[in-house]
Amino acid sequence: MIEQDGKGGPLLDRHVAFVHALREAGLPVSLAEGLDAAKALTVIDLAERETLREAYAATLVKRLQHRPGFDALFDLWFPPVISGGYGTAGPAPAGGRAEHPPPPEPSEASAPPDPSELAELRERLADLLMGDPDDPAFRAFARSMVERFGKIQAAGNRQSWFSFPVLRALSPQTLIARMLDRLLAEQGRAERGGLPEKLARHQISRNIRKFEEAVASDVRRRIAEESGIERIAKATVAPPIDRVDFLRMTKDELARLRREVYPLARRLATRLTVKQKRGHRGRLDFRRTVRASLSTGGVPLTTHLRPRRPHKPELVILCDASDSVAAFSHFTLLLTFALREQFTKVRAFAFVDIVDEITTLFHPGADVLDAVLRLTKEADITRFGRTNYGHVFTTFAERYGDAIGPRTSLLVLGDARSNYQPPALETLGRLAAEARHAYWLNPEPRPQWDTGDSVATSYAGIVPMHECRNVTQLATFIEDLA
Amino acid sequence: MWFASPDEVRGRLAAVDYLADDGIATSVFLAGALGKPLLTEGPAGVGKTQLAKAIAQATGARLIRLQCYEGLDEARALYEWNYKKQLLRIQADDEAWEDIFSEEFLLERPLLKAIRSDEPTVLLIDETDKADVEVEGLLLEILSDYQVTIPELGTITATRRPYVVLTSNATRELSEALKRRCLYLHLGYPTPERERDIVLTQVPELPGQVAERLARTVATLRGLELKKSPSIAETVDWARTLLALGRTDLDEGMLGETLGVVLKHNSDQIRAAKELGLSRP
Numbered sequence: 001m002i003e004q005d006g007k008g009g010p011l012l013d014r015h016v017a018f019v020h021a022l023r024e025a026g027l028p029v030s031l032a033e034g035l036d037a038a039k040a041l042t043v044i045d046l047a048e049r050e051t052l053r054e055a056y057a058a059t060l061v062k063r064l065q066h067r068p069g070f071d072a073l074f075d076l077w078f079p080p081v082i083s084g085g086y087g088t089a090g091p092a093p094a095g096g097r098a099e100h101p102p103p104p105e106p107s108e109a110s111a112p113p114d115p116s117e118l119a120e121l122r123e124r125l126a127d128l129l130m131g132d133p134d135d136p137a138f139r140a141f142a143r144s145m146v147e148r149f150g151k152i153q154a155a156g157n158r159q160s161w162f163s164f165p166v167l168r169a170l171s172p173q174t175l176i177a178r179m180l181d182r183l184l185a186e187q188g189r190a191e192r193g194g195l196p197e198k199l200a201r202h203q204i205s206r207n208i209r210k211f212e213e214a215v216a217s218d219v220r221r222r223i224a225e226e227s228g229i230e231r232i233a234k235a236t237v238a239p240p241i242d243r244v245d246f247l248r249m250t251k252d253e254l255a256r257l258r259r260e261v262y263p264l265a266r267r268l269a270t271r272l273t274v275k276q277k278r279g280h281r282g283r284l285d286f287r288r289t290v291r292a293s294l295s296t297g298g299v300p301l302t303t304h305l306r307p308r309r310p311h312k313p314e315l316v317i318l319c320d321a322s323d324s325v326a327a328f329s330h331f332t333l334l335l336t337f338a339l340r341e342q343f344t345k346v347r348a349f350a351f352v353d354i355v356d357e358i359t360t361l362f363h364p365g366a367d368v369l370d371a372v373l374r375l376t377k378e379a380d381i382t383r384f385g386r387t388n389y390g391h392v393f394t395t396f397a398e399r400y401g402d403a404i405g406p407r408t409s410l411l412v413l414g415d416a417r418s419n420y421q422p423p424a425l426e427t428l429g430r431l432a433a434e435a436r437h438a439y440w441l442n443p444e445p446r447p448q449w450d451t452g453d454s455v456a457t458s459y460a461g462i463v464p465m466h467e468c469r470n471v472t473q474l475a476t477f478i479e480d481l482a
Numbered sequence: 483m484w485f486a487s488p489d490e491v492r493g494r495l496a497a498v499d500y501l502a503d504d505g506i507a508t509s510v511f512l513a514g515a516l517g518k519p520l521l522t523e524g525p526a527g528v529g530k531t532q533l534a535k536a537i538a539q540a541t542g543a544r545l546i547r548l549q550c551y552e553g554l555d556e557a558r559a560l561y562e563w564n565y566k567k568q569l570l571r572i573q574a575d576d577e578a579w580e581d582i583f584s585e586e587f588l589l590e591r592p593l594l595k596a597i598r599s600d601e602p603t604v605l606l607i608d609e610t611d612k613a614d615v616e617v618e619g620l621l622l623e624i625l626s627d628y629q630v631t632i633p634e635l636g637t638i639t640a641t642r643r644p645y646v647v648l649t650s651n652a653t654r655e656l657s658e659a660l661k662r663r664c665l666y667l668h669l670g671y672p673t674p675e676r677e678r679d680i681v682l683t684q685v686p687e688l689p690g691q692v693a694e695r696l697a698r699t700v701a702t703l704r705g706l707e708l709k710k711s712p713s714i715a716e717t718v719d720w721a722r723t724l725l726a727l728g729r730t731d732l733d734e735g736m737l738g739e740t741l742g743v744v745l746k747h748n749s750d751q752i753r754a755a756k757e758l759g760l761s762r763p
Contacts, residue, residue, distance in 0.1 A: 030662055036516065043515045044488070044508070051488050054508035062661040064523070064652075064668050132675050195734050198696070198758055202702040203674070255707065262709055263652070270611075270654045297569050367749040369707050 015041065018077045019060070019152070021229070025073060025237040027066050033059055049080060065240035076229050079221045081143065118169065121145070125211070126175045130183060130203075133210040142214035145170060150219055161222040163215050172208045179204050242471035246328035246443045254327055257471070258334065258369065265338030268475055272323055282306035311407045313436070313481065314345045318396065320414030321350040321375065322387045328443040329413050330372050332474060336411075337362040339478065347403055353388040355396045356380045387417060389455075390424035397427050409481065410435040412463060415444050416456040423455050429462045440475065441468040484514030484541060484645055499683045500529070500536035503676060509667040510537060519625045519646035521610075521661065524669035526651055527713025533669070534606040534647035543602035543645065548592040550613035556620060561632060562589040572606065583634035593620075596644040597630055603644040610660075611650040618660045621648075626663050640674060675702040685721040695732045696721055699758075700744065706757055712744035719743050734760050 019034045037059040044055050053074050061070045125145075128138050149169045150161045168223065183200040224232045241260065244253055289306035317336060319329040333348055340346055350358045356379045361371045406408060410431060432438035440463045442456060449456035449465075456465060468474050486489045488507040495502045495510070502510065510533070513520035538545035548559060554563075568582040590598070596605040607621070612672045624630060628640035648664060650656060672680065678697040682690065696717060704711045712720075720743045729736055738760035745751045754760070 028658070032662060036518065036665075039516055040512050043512070048488075050504045051508050054488075054505045055512055057505065058509040058512055058665040058667060062521075062664075062666040064670075067668065132672065134675070195699075195758055195760070197735065199698045199702055202705055203698060206701075206705075257709055266653050267655070296565050299569075301565065367753050369753070370749075 011014050011041070011046070012038075014077060017229075018056075018073070021073055021077065021233050022060060022070065025233070026239070027061065027070065033062075035356050036060075049078065052078060063240075065242065067238070069237035071370055073233060074218070075217050076220060076224050076233060079224075082137065083147075083222060083225055087257070091265045109169060111279050121148075122170055122175060125170055125172060126179050126182075128205045129172065129211065130177065130179055133207050137391050138211070139214050141216075142211055143218045145224065146215055147217045150215070150222070161219045161226075163212070163219050163307070164213050166219075167212065172211060175206055176208075177203070242475075244471075245445075245469050246331065247325070247469070254331075257259040257331055258372075261331070261334045261341040264471065264475065265335060268335075268478060269339060269342060271479060308320075312344045314340065314405075314407050315343045315407050315411060316345070316435070317346065317348045317411045317413065318355070318386060318392075319348065319350050319412075320352070321379070321381055322352045322385075324387075324417070325413070325415050325443055326376075328468070330375070331471075332413050332441065332468075333358075333362065333375075334371070335474065346406075349396065349400065349403075350375060350379050350381050351387075351392040351396075352382045353386060353391055354381060354383055355399070357394050357400065386419045387414075389414070389416065389418040389459075390427075391433065393424045393427045401431075404431055404434045406434070406436055408435050410438040410463075411481075412438070412440045413443075414440070414442070414458075415442055415454065416459050416465075417454045419454065420453050425458060425462060428459065432463050438463045439477075439481070440465040441474070442466065443468055445469060454468050485511045487511060494540040495536050496671065498536050498539045499542075500532065501676065501680050501683060503672070505667060506533065506669070509665055513647075513665050514645060516665070517643050519648055519664045520667060521648045521650065521656070521664035522667045522669050523650045523652050525711065525713060526673070527715035528647040528669045529672065529714055530669055531606065531608055534608075534649070535603055535644060537647065538604035539604075541602060541604070541645075543604045544599065545604050545606060546596045546644070547606045547608060550607065550609045550611075550617065552612060552614065554613045554617055558591060559593050559617065559620065560591050560630060561594045562591065563587055564589050579734075580622055588632075588635075593624055594630055594638070596646075597624065597628060597638060597640045599644065600642060602642065602660075605644040605646045607646065607648045609651060610648045610671070611656060615657065618657050621665065622659060625660070625683050630631045654663045671701075671704055671711065674698050675718060677701070677714065681718055681721045685725060689722050689730055692724065692730055692732055693721065696724070699732065702758070703744065703754055706753060708745070708750045708753065709747045710745070710750065716744045734758075 015038060019029055019037070022029050040055040040059050041052075044051050046052060053071075056074060057067065058069060061067055067147050091207055124141065128141055145166050146161065146163075149166045150163065151159055152162055152165065153159050180197060180200050183204070184196055187196060212433070220232055241253060241256055249257070275343070283306050285304045285306045289300050289302075292304060293300040293304055314335065317333065319333060321329055329350070336343075336346060337348075346362075347357065348362065348364055349355050358375055358379050361374050361379075440459060442465055444454070444456075444467070446467045448454070449460075461467060466473075468477060485494070488504075488511040491511045492502050495507075499641060508522055513517070522533060524530060537543075563583070564587045566636075568587050571582055572579070573586075586673040594604070596603050610618075610621075625646060627644050629637055631637045671677075674694075674697040677700065678693045680691075681688065681693045681696060685693075688696075700712050700717045700720075720740065723740050723743050724730075724732065724736070727736075727740075737758070738755060741751055741754060741760070744753055
């Protein structure tokens with residue numbers, strides 16, 4: 001094992017600390033898996049950094065959602081280079097580890113870039129962005145650029161590293177036009193437009209994103225070198241997408257989430273089917289049992305049971321489409337419609353201060369993004385633009401009261417923030433009484449209920465209210481519902 | 483030992499036309515070196531099953547495949563007693579109670595076959611997520627100790643450990659216990675550079691420039707919000723389609739006409755046509 005070969009001592013420490021950091025970041029790494037990783041270290045070539053990374057990934061990371069966090073931590077614990085091994089001018093980093101990195105000269109780093117030098121650097125960046133981002137020179141360039149521009153002098157003699165000065169100085173986004181022209185010219189096309197431009201644009205923006213990631217990763221590495229890995233490790237790892245709060249999602253995360261709708265729905269549907277099957281089996285199917293016993297000479301070796309009729313609820317969804325909770329409502333709607341097969345019938349209504357039916361937007365085969373866009377454009381849900389739950393429940397009962405019957409489950413999605421308008425509690429009570437079940441999903445964390453204009457508890461008294469902040473909670477709820 | 487180093491894995495897989503990246507090469511090497519099963523997960527059509535076949539081909543081992551499906555049980559996966567033969571034996575000879583549970587009446591199924599095999603074997607357990615949860619429990623004993631317990635015969639231990647590859651489309655989360663015993667490899671969509679190389683190994687007649695554009699187009703398509711992103715297998719199909727049509731240039735018209743090869747949902751086709759500015763027939 002590692003500790004026996006003498007020189008493995010520091011490696012073992014690093015291994016243990018790394019595994020510990022992964023656990024801190026929320027990756028479920030068991031003792032056995034840690035041992036597997038340690039065993040893997042004994043059979044691979046430790047000088048190959050990518051092999052080391054993949055060996056750790058194969059033994060410790062068993063879920064795709066955990067991979068980004070793992071990569072960020074790996075880059076901190078097993079950095080590609082140690083500062084001081086290379087200069088700003090040379091594109092390639094020195095291979096060996098410098099024992100005592102020479103202190104970087106602050107005067108050089110903080111000097112304003114000379115225009116001709118900057119143009120040269122940007123030219124080189126453009127070259128790299130048009131090439132293969134897996135080329136080692138790509139990362140090496142990102143590192144040397146952080147060295148060159150990323151340092152900011154703080155008060156006293158302190159300094160820190162940041163991404164934004166690097167990206168501001170080089171500003172890769174402003175290079176796009178030039179790169180597009182060059183890429184298209186290489187393909188023998190003089191003019192812009194059409195498919196070639198779209199493809200080139202996609203390639204360039206992907207590479208720019210990779211460059212930004214490379215810069216951010218190197219900045220983290222430098223901060224870790226100066227103030228210790230543990231300090232930065234905690235801030236580095238973003239929670240996996242299914243644990244991100246709906247209300248705090250960025251545009252990027254929302255897009256990623258929408259892409260997850262169908263896989264998630266499929267996973268949920270399989271789980272529901274399994275659950276229905278594993279539940280109480282029905283009565284003995286006498287005919288099939290006797291029929292099967294014929295092949296064993298009349299001995300009923302296997303018994304057959306009738307399948308139980310699955311329970312499929314009718315669903316009426318009433319969702320708040322105001323900006324504050326739009327992300328949550330849209331996603332929940334998409335998911336329920338993707339799960340259409342699990343319900344007999346789904347009808348959806350959206351509201352801000354008046355209510356409109358939106359079921360048709362989610363017809364089978366509808367495009368996800370389209371449905372959400374049309375929801376905001378076409379549905380007649382706004383008069384004054386401020387959420388008014390009371391008014392919405394009253395109009396809903398008047399206009400669509402017949403949607404709710406003894407077989408429907410009523411699902412209300414919203415934050416119960418009614419801008420101090422009358423809440424129409426008795427109307428909601430009547431609707432809930434007519435329905436078979438009624439539930440309220442609230443994307444706000446429980447401690448924030450009843451603060452400000454929220455009337456969560458009053459509504460919760462009538463309709464059971466569930467906190468539903470992220471995909472995991474939503475999935476659990478839907479599983480219980482169907 | 484199955485492989486000596488990740489580089490050897492890469493070389494030998496490349497010899498049977500499977501292009502491995504760092505992740506694949508390292509995991510495949512480790513699975514052999516540590517004697518652990520390899521769980522590969524990822525969307526459909528990225529070469530999970532193909533990987534197992536390639537390993538078998540590269541090492542000259544026998545491939546035993548267990549296709550999982552809903553309702554798969556011990557009798558289909560592991561072993562079964564030949565009831566009919568047993569009944570006949572008892573009816574023919576009243577003293578036969580003792581020996582109806584012997585080798586003669588045992589029907590070998592893939593898992594038992596792989597455990598008892600004397601020659602090098604690659605055991606492929608395909609689409610593990612399709613099987614019921616109980617099957618995972620069955621796999622646990624086999625995958626951790628490479629042994630099977632048959633109540634009537636006792637415990638059978640593998641004389642030669644098979645190389646086990648499990649695949650999953652992630653339609654459901656496999657149990658933690660199973661994942662813990664396996665090495666994990668996520669096979670995702672490749673970078674355009676790698677996909678170009680894959681297309682060129684599969685369809686060597688295709689001009690390199692066309693393959694390049696094909697790979698870039700598919701990468702762009704995957705960037706859109708589609709219901710079903712095109713898989714590598716579909717990219718290769720697309721390359722073959724272009725070849726069959728005798729076209730060596732991939733322009734807007736051609737793309738629009740053959741989009742059905744990679745996108746199988748109408749709404750996806752509409753979206754792609756809109757975003758890429760294609761004309762549709």
